[in-house]
Amino acid sequence: MKVQETYIKGCFVLTPRLFEDERGAFLETFNANSFRDKTGIKTKFVQDNLSQSSKGVLRGLHFQKGENAQAKLVQVIRGKVLDVCVDLRKDSATFGNYFSIYLDGINRKQLYVPRGFAHGFIALEENTLFSYKCDNFYNKESESGILFSDKSLNIDWGLPYDDMLISEKDMELPTFEMLF
Numbered sequence: 001m002k003v004q005e006t007y008i009k010g011c012f013v014l015t016p017r018l019f020e021d022e023r024g025a026f027l028e029t030f031n032a033n034s035f036r037d038k039t040g041i042k043t044k045f046v047q048d049n050l051s052q053s054s055k056g057v058l059r060g061l062h063f064q065k066g067e068n069a070q071a072k073l074v075q076v077i078r079g080k081v082l083d084v085c086v087d088l089r090k091d092s093a094t095f096g097n098y099f100s101i102y103l104d105g106i107n108r109k110q111l112y113v114p115r116g117f118a119h120g121f122i123a124l125e126e127n128t129l130f131s132y133k134c135d136n137f138y139n140k141e142s143e144s145g146i147l148f149s150d151k152s153l154n155i156d157w158g159l160p161y162d163d164m165l166i167s168e169k170d171m172e173l174p175t176f177e178m179l180f
Helices: 032-039
Strands: 002-005 012-015 018-021 024-027 047-053 057-064 072-078 080-087 098-104 110-113 117-123 128-134 143-145
Touching: 002 032, 047 057, 057 080, 072 080, 072 098, 072 117, 080 110, 080 128, 098 110, 117 128
Parallel strands: none
Antiparallel strands: 002 012, 012 110, 018 024, 047 128, 057 117, 057 143, 072 110, 072 128, 080 098, 080 117
């Protein structure tokens, strides 16, 4: 596994090693020992989630507050997304900045999003299958989020708003400024 830290401290892009032959392909999607050795982070994932989305579906920007905060390891099984995470750690030099990356079922890259980040993605292909591991259980009372179109964040989602399908709940999320 190749591991590269992004410009946001603690946020990593992982590229699993792919073994291909005439039968098909094999890859190890996560190894706790290798991850710890390459990042210095000891993590224990406790919940796996899978979502299926049509092209244009935007999910986010979501996060869990307080003791229910979650680190995530995200990847695309099928299709393609633009994945975005926003640094919400007030003591961070990159507080309020975002990192984005294209993830798809072909490049098989993964993104490790540490606790203290908002996270979201937009599906860029039909039938996109998105997987993520979480290091803490979901807690409804701790859920929060930031409006995807927040002008202070200025995130380029890669599609015009008219081509996006966004839940009513996500459309009503507060702005970054309202939260911080």
